[in-house]
Amino acid sequence: MRHGPERVLLVEDDPQVGALMAEILKDGGYVVDGPHPSLPDAIGAIADHFPDCAVLDVRLRGGDAALIADDLERYDIPFLFCSGLAPADRLARRFPHAPFVPKTALGTRLLSALERTLH
Numbered sequence: 001m002r003h004g005p006e007r008v009l010l011v012e013d014d015p016q017v018g019a020l021m022a023e024i025l026k027d028g029g030y031v032v033d034g035p036h037p038s039l040p041d042a043i044g045a046i047a048d049h050f051p052d053c054a055v056l057d058v059r060l061r062g063g064d065a066a067l068i069a070d071d072l073e074r075y076d077i078p079f080l081f082c083s084g085l086a087p088a089d090r091l092a093r094r095f096p097h098a099p100f101v102p103k104t105a106l107g108t109r110l111l112s113a114l115e116r117t118l119h
Contacts, residue, residue, distance in 0.1 A: 006052035007032075007051045009045055009077075010025065010032050010035045011036050015037070024110055039061070078117045082102075084103040
């Protein structure tokens with residue numbers, strides 16, 4: 001069991017948005033793994049680093065976040081979606097427990113949603 005700050009897997013394909021999200025998460029006291037810009041990068045990071053939770057963009061290079069979410073669920077790792085797109089109905093039905101945070105509401109809203117996801 002790891003002690004100290006929780007490790008957050010950050011999956012985001014826009015470099016500027018990813019850097020901003022990473023900064024927000026670090027300022028919130030989390031250790032950030034990422035941003036990972038693609039499906040293969042994110043899947044590899046899950047197996048290599050076994051994060052405590054994850055923040056997922058909905059659409060990525062190489063696929064969408066549903067495949068990553070499936071992998072996270074196999075390991076019982078909580079996650080939330082953060083996207084500039086409206087939440088997809090199929091994701092909401094498939095992952096009803098996963099919060100959705102719009103990218104337009106980054107900052108305290110992202111940190112609050114992440115805290116609720118972890119605990």
